[in-house]
């Protein structure tokens with residue numbers, strides 16, 4: 067009898083975590099490595115949030131809490147949805163979990179049966195398909211190309227929906243492309259969804275606050291209130307408040323689904339960390355200037371990286387609307403040989419040779435469901451970004 071489950075055999079470990087680990091190992095071994103793999107802000111959690119956590123510890127808020135969140139935090143999340151998205155939810159429509167990741171996972175585990183299909187626009191965040199597989203569902207990728215700015219069209223969505231479709235996972239701005247759907251682009255999708263009442267919508271709004279120029283963030287229920295009863299609007303404090311390690315994510319949706327998610331969580335992690343919940347409460351209710359400052363910082367970095375990568379031979383780098391990623395196309399590099407003798411047969415070979423020969427760590431496109439590309443996380447210093455792009459350019463110039 068096999069020890070490991072059949073389900074586990076179908077999933078792969080997170081390639082982004084693998085790249086980050088590999089870069090850290092090389093660094094520890096003394097190599098000069100610039101990591102552009104990790105999807106987290108490079109700066110610290112704001113002081114007011116850290117202070118709130120210290121207060122929570124001193125006040126003894128160190129016990130189990132309600133499974134899916136303390137009432138104060140749920141109230142603050144309701145206020146956030148009303149303030150920032152014009153959406154009204156009651157506290158019993160809110161779920162708080164150990165990161166956005168657990169929220170999405172709880173929802174999939176609570177709802178997927180074998181054969182249920184989950185539509186996932188590609189390139190996608192690496193965890194979506196594997197979480198669907200762990201939940202017993204079938205991921206159905208729908209590929210958005212560079213020509214369409216990495217966004218799927220209404221016709222593509224319509225064509226992917228079948229009687230077995232349970233969820234449509236929507237992520238804007240996107241990890242890994244940074245692509246953000248405008249009001250009209252999203253309306254075209256919500257119009258399709260209105261015609262298919264069996265399809266539920268999981269909107270992953272994790273990068274809501276990281277949008278640039280005059281781009282306006284929108285979430286599906288805001289555009290189409292008719293989807294309110296079958297949408298789970300997911301978000302979290304990880305990226306917006308530089309709180310990745312605190313592990314707090316949340317969602318709003320129909321009571322029945324929220325209750326089902328709490329049932330899953332009650333049998334896995336119980337509640338999210340009590341201290342982190344008080345920290346997140348301060349994040350959502352305290353001063354918000356931090357968000358605007360971050361936006362300006364990331365916009366400057368995006369502009370720097372896009373302009374530098376577009377000077378690299380064989381690379382085309384579109385300018386995305388948000389998040390802290392770019393997803394350059396490297397079609398012009400495939401089939402060549404690097405200065406170090408590596409044959410660049412695909413984007414994984416490109417990323418491997420780039421790391422070995424220049425010390426720049428990026429994640430290859432195949433991990434996200436669209437090749438040949440790689441993902442750059444520009445959540446690092448301007449200086450490191452400049453140096454990394456210079457090395458990438460030298461690497462590309464060396465391809466023969």
Ligand SMILES: Cc1ncc(COP(=O)(O)O)c(C=O)c1O
Nearest residue numbers: 105165166167191241272302304
């Ligand atoms: C699109 C997207 N959703 C969700 C998450 C999960 O965030 P958390 O750290 O809160 O689990 C991430 C993290 O990389 C992400 O990129």
